[in-house]
Amino acid sequence: MHIIITDAWLAKSRAMHLNGLKLVAAGALASVLLMLGSIATYHWFFLEGVRQGWPGFASVARIVHQNQPDSKDAYVRANLDAMARKLGEMQARMMQIDSLGERVAGLAGLNPEEFKAAGAGGALVSGRELSLDELLTAMDDLEQVTGSRVDWLTVIESRLFDQKIQRTLVPTEEPVPGVRVGSKFGFRIDPITGRSALHTGLDFPADTGTPILAAAGGMVVVQEYHPAYGNMVEVDHGNELITRYAHASSVHVKKGDIVKRGQKIAEVGSTGRSTGPHLHFEVWVSGVPQDPQRFLAAGEGIRERQLASGGAAPR
Structure with a gap:
């Protein structure tokens, strides 16, 4: 061009x-x-x-x-629907927590019906569209239910903790592990006098120096030499429950010490009124001697259940 x-x-x-x-x-x-x-x-x-x-x-x-308000309404509606779906998921999860809480309450010795009553709340979010006011009301209801559940679960936790502490204070641990009982609780012929007498504990024959373990946690209230019991240790477990360990060759605790279940407190010996090395083990409740075998048998049952469930025996 x-x-x-x-x-x-x-x-x-x-x-x-x-x-x-x-x-x-x-x-x-x-x-x-x-x-x-x-x-x-x-x-x-x-x-x-x-x-x-x-x-x-x-x-x-x-x-x-003219289409701008419509687009804003659609945006707000989409966000409300997303929040409603999330709230529905949270409410469904709360129902699962309720079911678990009822079972745990039963294990703690509490009435599961009280757990239900403690958290009565609003209904689940339905499939229909919710307004902003309805959504806020449902969220407030969920917050109140959540708070009541937290309070109730705290009570359950406290109860279970108390029970665990109580179990650790009951003498169910074998004081000389792996040793069979030589002389049981009850009337027998005294090996020294030859007369019938009440044997107030269990005898565990073992070599001198074999560790003696605390049957439960507690405080040492007596550690002395006794003419009949020899080197003796008494542990107070609370609730007027006391265990006694006698004829020890040596003692590793003193009066006022806090001991744990399974802790080594002494060694087997033949001090005091004894015909050979062994541990003489007694359990006293409110000043009355009890058959220690009842407590040890209960502990054996607990250990068997723990092993069957794949857990560890309580300490």
Whole structure:
């Protein structure tokens, strides 16, 4: 393409030659400039007309922007639906916690019905669409139920902890592990006098120096040499429950010490009124001697149940 430009005033002319590539570039540039000019003109003219209140511009502005509230409503609705679904999942999880709490309450010796009553709350979020007020009300109900569940589970935890402590204070641990009882609780012929007499404990024959373990946790209230019992240790477990360990060759605790279940407190010996190395083990409740075998048998049952369930025996 040839373009000739003439200037009548200066009596000059100028020729321009445009090939295909230049012609396309020129057309594209002209289109961009035209589009930018149109956009600038629209914005200035339209916005100026709306601001100035020119006739017809207000109705056009309403038509242009009428879909914006709908989009905002849809956005809010989508968020409310998402929150409602999440709240429904939380309420379903709370029902699982309720079921677990009832079972644990039964294990703690509490009435499961009290657990239910402690957290009566609102109904589950239904499948229908909820308003913002309904959603907020459901969230408040869930918060109240959650608080009551936390309080009740705290009570259950406290009760279970108390029970665990009580179990550790009951003498169910074998004082000389792996040693069979030589002389049982009850009337027998005294090996020294040859007369019938009440044997107030269990005898565990073992080599001198064999460890003697505390049958339960407690406080050492007596550690002395007794003419009949020899080197003797008494441990107070509370609730007027005392265990006594006699004829020890050596003692590793003193009066006032706190001992744990299974802790080594002495060693087997033959001190005092004894015919050979052994541990004489007694259990006293409210000042009355009891058969220690009843306590040790209970401990054996607990250990068997623990092993059957894959757990460890309580300490």
